[in-house]
Amino acid sequence: MNVLLLGSGGRESALAWKISQSPALNHLYIAPGNGGTGLYGTNVALSPLDFPAIEKFVKENAIDLIVAGNEDPLVAGIYDYFEPLGIPVAGPSKAGAALEGSKDFAKKFMVENNIPTARYRSFTADSIAEADEFLESLRPPYVLKADGLAAGKGVLIIDDLNEAKASLREMLGGMFGKSSATVVIEEFLKGIECSVFVLTDGTGEYRILPVAKDYKRIGEGDTGLNTGGMGAVSPVPFADDTFMRKVEERIIRPTINGLKERGITYRGFIFLGLINVEGEPMVIEYNVRMGDPETEVVMLRIKSDLLPLLMKTAQGNLGDSPLEISPDTAVTVMAVSQGYPGSYPKGKVITGVDEITESTLFHAGTKLTDEGTLVTSGGRVIAISSIANDIPSALAKSYRSMDKLTFEGKNFRSDIGKDLL
Numbered sequence: 530m531n532v533l534l535l536g537s538g539g540r541e542s543a544l545a546w547k548i549s550q551s552p553a554l555n556h557l558y559i560a561p562g563n564g565g566t567g568l569y570g571t572n573v574a575l576s577p578l579d580f581p582a583i584e585k586f587v588k589e590n591a592i593d594l595i596v597a598g599n600e601d602p603l604v605a606g607i608y609d610y611f612e613p614l615g616i617p618v619a620g621p622s623k624a625g626a627a628l629e630g631s632k633d634f635a636k637k638f639m640v641e642n643n644i645p646t647a648r649y650r651s652f653t654a655d656s657i658a659e660a661d662e663f664l665e666s667l668r669p670p671y672v673l674k675a676d677g678l679a680a681g682k683g684v685l686i687i688d689d690l691n692e693a694k695a696s697l698r699e700m701l702g703g704m705f706g707k708s709s710a711t712v713v714i715e716e717f718l719k720g721i722e723c724s725v726f727v728l729t730d731g732t733g734e735y736r737i738l739p740v741a742k743d744y745k746r747i748g749e750g751d752t753g754l755n756t757g758g759m760g761a762v763s764p765v766p767f768a769d770d771t772f773m774r775k776v777e778e779r780i781i782r783p784t785i786n787g788l789k790e791r792g793i794t795y796r797g798f799i800f801l802g803l804i805n806v807e808g809e810p811m812v813i814e815y816n817v818r819m820g821d822p823e824t825e826v827v828m829l830r831i832k833s834d835l836l837p838l839l840m841k842t843a844q845g846n847l848g849d850s851p852l853e854i855s856p857d858t859a860v861t862v863m864a865v866s867q868g869y870p871g872s873y874p875k876g877k878v879i880t881g882v883d884e885i886t887e888s889t890l891f892h893a894g895t896k897l898t899d900e901g902t903l904v905t906s907g908g909r910v911i912a913i914s915s916i917a918n919d920i921p922s923a924l925a926k927s928y929r930s931m932d933k934l935t936f937e938g939k940n941f942r943s944d945i946g947k948d949l950l
């Protein structure tokens with residue numbers, strides 16, 4: 530099989546690493562890829578959103594399967610573009626991608642399918658008075674969400690009522706462009722979050738992938754600004770059999786059945802952002818792709834060959850294909866640029882990569898210069914992933930590897946996974 534994987538982050542590095550191990554693979558292309566993905570296949574300078582250019586490439590290179598790493602091409606309808614051309618895409622149709630592309634749609638979908646989630650209402654510039662009333666009926670903190678995609682920045686959590694009302698007006702006034710023309714206001718839920726991933730083929734068949742927890746804040750002890758993710762751990766001790774049975778019965782099956790009943794084609798990953806509220810799972814959000822940095826731990830724990838599973842998912846015939854998962858613990862610790870998630874320098878020379886043997890390095894913001902030097906090119910630079918018998922042993926490997934990796938201004942969290950011990 531020839532595969533085209535779209536994206537350039539740590540998630541795509543981990544997917545590429547896993548796909549490249551498949552005996553069923555002929556050639557893997559990554560578009561656009563990064564400074565590390567060349568180890569697993571060929572980087573190609575294509576934009577994941579330029580469907581006509583992708584079509585040309587697919588035809589010229591006999592691509593059998595397209596895998597979309599991030600949400601943008603999915604929400605823009607890449608599945609629907611290639612379906613009539615007979616090219617399988619592992620990912621949902623545009624209608625299915627609305628689970629991530631529109632929070633208003635996702636909330637309606639959950640309510641209609643009795644899926645546990647925070648109480649909410651949606652508002653536009655025409656319903657500000659009702660929005661104020663709804664805010665007054667809630668207890669603080671107030672959760673305000675831009676309806677559309679906002680590069681992970683569209684959620685505000687505000688303690689003060691007047692400030693929440695002011696932010697609501699800013700959002701409706703274009704704080705996140707068109708994405709916040711509709712704002713979802715919802716009840717605040719208190720609990721610990723985890724990420725559950727499901728692979729489904731649109732027929733009702735599904736497989737549950739390893740559960741992971743990510744660490745979103747920049748600072749130790751979950752303080753400071755939100756980032757794309759500073760580390761991850763899998764499995765998650767509190768997501769035990771009892772919890773996961775509830776997740777499957779109350780969330781996964783109703784989600785898959787709800788999509789089917791509405792005639793929405795969904796052949797790809799579903800990412801359930803869950804919160805454990807006193808032992809009861811509730812949905813914070815849906816994403817229509819894998820998580821980053823969760824993929825960097827999930828892939829280490831999947832023992833089965835992923836490529837045939839992705840192909841079967843895209844073709845709607847997952848059947849009883851087995852998914853074997855390692856009982857070991859995987860962790861990833863992200864090395865980030867100085868200043869991230871604010872502004873940061875690029876082009877810092879990275880050394881030490883070749884001395885690291887006990888961890889797998891998933892490159893994110895890296896690139897190779899024309900001279901072949903590995904340099905930083907993003908905020909999140911490299912995810913250092915390790916697998917071992919337990920969390921402390923896996924962490925010890927990743928932090929030893931972190932010591933060997935050097936670039937000017939390197940920053941990382943030294944407390945990944947400590948809250949789970």
Ligand code: AMP
Nearest residue numbers: 647672681682683684715716717718813
């Ligand atoms: P994002 O990943 O940008 O959508 O950020 C959403 C984050 O905001 C989640 O990971 C939660 O930490 C938090 N969040 C969203 N909705 C709620 C809610 N209803 N109650 C509590 N926290 C929430």
Ligand code: GLY
Nearest residue numbers: 743758820821822
């Ligand atoms: N780690 C959260 C995300 O990928 O959205």
